[in-house]
Amino acid sequence: MSEKISGIFTPHVVPLDNDGEINEPEFRRYIDWLIEGGVHGLYPNGSTGEFTRFTPEERRNIVRIACEQAAGRVPVLAGAAEANVRETLKACEAYAGYGARAVAIVAPFYYKLCADSVYAYFREIAVNSPIDVTLYNIPMLASPIEIPTLRRLAEFERIVAIKDSSGDLSFMMRMITAVRPDRPDFSFLSGWEAILVPMLLVGADGGTNATSGVVPELTRMLFDLTRGGKIDEAMKLQYRLLELFDVMLFSADFPQGFRAAVELRGFELGTSRQSITEDQKFDRAQLQHLLRCILADFGFVAPPEDACPVRENNPERHQSRQIVDGVMNELRGRGLV
Amino acid sequence: MSEKISGIFTPHVVPLDNDGEINEPEFRRYIDWLIEGGVHGLYPNGSTGEFTRFTPEERRNIVRIACEQAAGRVPVLAGAAEANVRETLKACEAYAGYGARAVAIVAPFYYKLCADSVYAYFREIAVNSPIDVTLYNIPMLASPIEIPTLRRLAEFERIVAIKDSSGDLSFMMRMITAVRPDRPDFSFLSGWEAILVPMLLVGADGGTNATSGVVPELTRMLFDLTRGGKIDEAMKLQYRLLELFDVMLFSADFPQGFRAAVELRGFELGTSRQSITEDQKFDRAQLQHLLRCILADFGFVAPPEDACPVRENNPERHQSRQIVDGVMNELRGRGLV
Amino acid sequence: MSEKISGIFTPHVVPLDNDGEINEPEFRRYIDWLIEGGVHGLYPNGSTGEFTRFTPEERRNIVRIACEQAAGRVPVLAGAAEANVRETLKACEAYAGYGARAVAIVAPFYYKLCADSVYAYFREIAVNSPIDVTLYNIPMLASPIEIPTLRRLAEFERIVAIKDSSGDLSFMMRMITAVRPDRPDFSFLSGWEAILVPMLLVGADGGTNATSGVVPELTRMLFDLTRGGKIDEAMKLQYRLLELFDVMLFSADFPQGFRAAVELRGFELGTSRQSITEDQKFDRAQLQHLLRCILADFGFVAPPEDACPVRENNPERHQSRQIVDGVMNELRGRGLV
């Protein structure tokens, strides 16, 4: 029987070149850096990895490279959602062949399905998959996996974990209550690192956290402090990471803020596949300036040459800034200001 | 300059065989039937056509067949959204080659983008597309196209229409107010046939309506009556169609209710690509029984041998039925009832 | 049996003096003006009348004055929602005594109740009320009255109408379908005047429209044109009123935009009971300037001395302006801009 999935898995971005193609050498260099930074596993084709913006062939390629480069040093949790169950199962087979530890499959999206249909979808995958399956619940973006559905799905041994990105701590507790007694091997992962310490304290096994792609040293430290019972230290670090998380999350369309931060750690990510306006390019430069200030406080990068903004105790500012900029751009584009 | 897009376009389902592959002969027969039924145009790869459940190659194939079979009898509006702008543009080129009148592109989904990013996305497409573009706004499922964004996008001649599936009549009036004075050639299509007559009365140019794939004769009649100023007759028909629409929309995950109805008109649609449970199969049989009763009232099919349920003036019953069944199934699956 | 409730009822504002007390003389003068302007009825203690911001005694007083001043010229539909069923029934008795045609009772708010509880609430009122009851559905602000609940409530003769402020035309059609066959005397009123003409065309009996408190002549004309079958003229007027409606609705917290417009028609409304900041006072002055421009186009007031903004075809501008101002104020208050 395979080991329980636990620890911090990185839903990593994918470096591109200036033609927008996957930059394989930089991608491999980034994977090495993540592993050296202490992440417990890799999570290619997650939401942070913009899996919907790649073709099926590219998604295959991304997992293949991740598995090759990890080379057994850390497990790989491979995002395997494709157009339909048949295509998804083909991806499962491929990823099993590449050596992935398990696949992660987001609930059906675009169409919002009822609970029974969500169950039927995962059941068909569970019955036919040659590799362990992690459910991925992200109710803001996809059909919700509700607790009764989770209970029914936990009857399949192939389903070994759930990643929940709702950020709802009560929901995590309800999931654990519903499943753990019958499936002590089942793993619960939180995708909401703003409260990773509390998630671990209520019993989560780990997280799949985009922030670990930016500061892998710190999310590992957060995990180790919490597991080691040093709650006060862990909470202090949790609060420090909150600012970074909020800025990356709220200052641009997800996951562009995370891409901007990874660049500051020394990686060339190339031209994003998401179109942006000239105004947004300017905003991104400003965001990166701010991120440099935050990362400099942690000692990861040199501070910028020009002054950093006052930013103590003001976690919402960047969100407001974005709103103002957005509205201003709107009005500008319509000749009103 | 091309003719303005107007009338009823059918976002049609795609017949499959028992292996789940596209059933090309049946698909061609269905297209002929639709055109003979009076639809003004075809709309392959719409939401009704479950475009997300096909592979990129299959989507190409669907449009190719639709264009071939239409053979110039009616225009084709081809759904062209792919994984990213580059892939979408490749589809636009292909569909231009097949002879489509225009493409229709849904706003980015899964990720919810800000207004500026929605603008940037469509701008890049508008500048590079070799074929006219219809915007597709479906805020329940994808990033919203707000009115200021629409105004800015209407500056591109390549963008010639918007299909709106919000069902919000005030919003339709606001769109028309914002764009029509500068772009009298711009077409407004409603995807919400429950109020198609009022939509036409406030100035919409037509609709892309799944119901026209089931009763093309009636949606055409609705259009002609309204355009001919026979408002009272049109409204009576609108009310009669409301029951059919509600049953198809609310009795199963979209678009399975529409598929169930198309089968009753004499087409083999094969095994759906959406997994369903045994309970759902039973529900589908019950739904089809009810749909047979409704379609029999219109004279399109023979009534079922066993009695039809009383159903006058009770548009919500089926929705409630579905809720009850869904909950019952949940409880049953968990051994509680 | 009483006459069916139909036509345009005005959910009117209440003039206050500079101490914030009800300004009775101005209130009576306003009622006379509304009746002379052609409204079919009065609707004191509606949402536009800020009923929640008055004490129970003041609400009694408002209805008493309205009934006295109407003096039988037009019927009065009196908002009667109080803290609980017993208090509400006392208000019903009082309003019956004042000569109101019926009461209007919003579904329970603050707590969001389930359908059964909404039913139980109105049933208890229906059984005990000495005066006809109008249900008031405003799902954005209060517990929703769903169609099955409406059907059950329509079994009580005391319940004679529903006012729906959802603005959802399909929902209006579904309500009519569900109730009218068994209750031809039951009245359907729409609170969403942006689409009053379509609402009437699908069979609504009238509206309770805040705009009729600002331009009673025009809403009456809209009603008469539609009833007279002059659909084209009615739709043209509907489009012209849309701009006014949108500016009043979206430029300030509801119903402050309507209060600002009523002042321009020559009434002293005094100090609002809603606290506002200095920045908001400035915004209100700007809003009133714009409203003066719009009302001047209709010939109701003299245009302002300084220039009117270009505003053709731009219904969302004011909303954006409000967002910008709001955000700017936020940032200003925090020393950031």
Next chain:
Amino acid sequence: MSEKISGIFTPHVVPLDNDGEINEPEFRRYIDWLIEGGVHGLYPNGSTGEFTRFTPEERRNIVRIACEQAAGRVPVLAGAAEANVRETLKACEAYAGYGARAVAIVAPFYYKLCADSVYAYFREIAVNSPIDVTLYNIPMLASPIEIPTLRRLAEFERIVAIKDSSGDLSFMMRMITAVRPDRPDFSFLSGWEAILVPMLLVGADGGTNATSGVVPELTRMLFDLTRGGKIDEAMKLQYRLLELFDVMLFSADFPQGFRAAVELRGFELGTSRQSITEDQKFDRAQLQHLLRCILADFGFVAPPEDACPVRENNPERHQSRQIVDGVMNELRGRGLV
């Protein structure tokens, strides 16, 4: 300077007699029991206390009795929201006179106000109140108090605390980050006891928790264990309390589940002010049976004579049961089942 508000405050129900009037002797007996059970303070006129269903005079009476009976043994946080700022300030004066420690004022409800208006409302109260003010944020039911607004309001010394009922742990951390550095005396209270231990661990000062009105001994123990650093024990108790909380919250319209549980602890609560159907009365009896089973496990009451349902690890069952019952009642009422 007054002591910082901290610990568990009970937003208690109000016992009524069989005429629906406040049952003062039982109310006083209940207060004594709560204080003996270890609650740190009382919170009359909270949402649990159904403040909106009482008249202004009754609300005064409720606070007067609570203050009298507490008699300085524990502080009283008095809900003081009235129809408008002037009426609210009169209540503040009265409650100061009764000896309340502070008032708690929910953000304006019914109308959803913009951030500036929420600020203006509380500013006017802060400037004029003779008693300390606690903000009450419950975004599901009232206008939200966003973090920039909270920062601006924290500049007023009169505002000493915020109660947040969103249940969002990240939001609690953001509030603390935004305010605590400048206002170390400012108190943060959580209204979401499902995660009270994590709330305290991230730095909240206490809670206003309806569950403490049912099992005051246990919520006090939860607080003391957490403050004493016994996190493991605290978490175990937190998980045990989760089932009770979920059943009380999800099995009936809030706060009827809590009323049903308080009765089991030996108090006569009388006839609720919320109308219910016969079916709902039956549901309430079933709910009380289940609650008796849960409370019996804690040793607070004798188990019921008939068997308790199997309920391990199944927190959602009661919610589903309620849905089924609700739907069944709907259908039954319409003669369909």
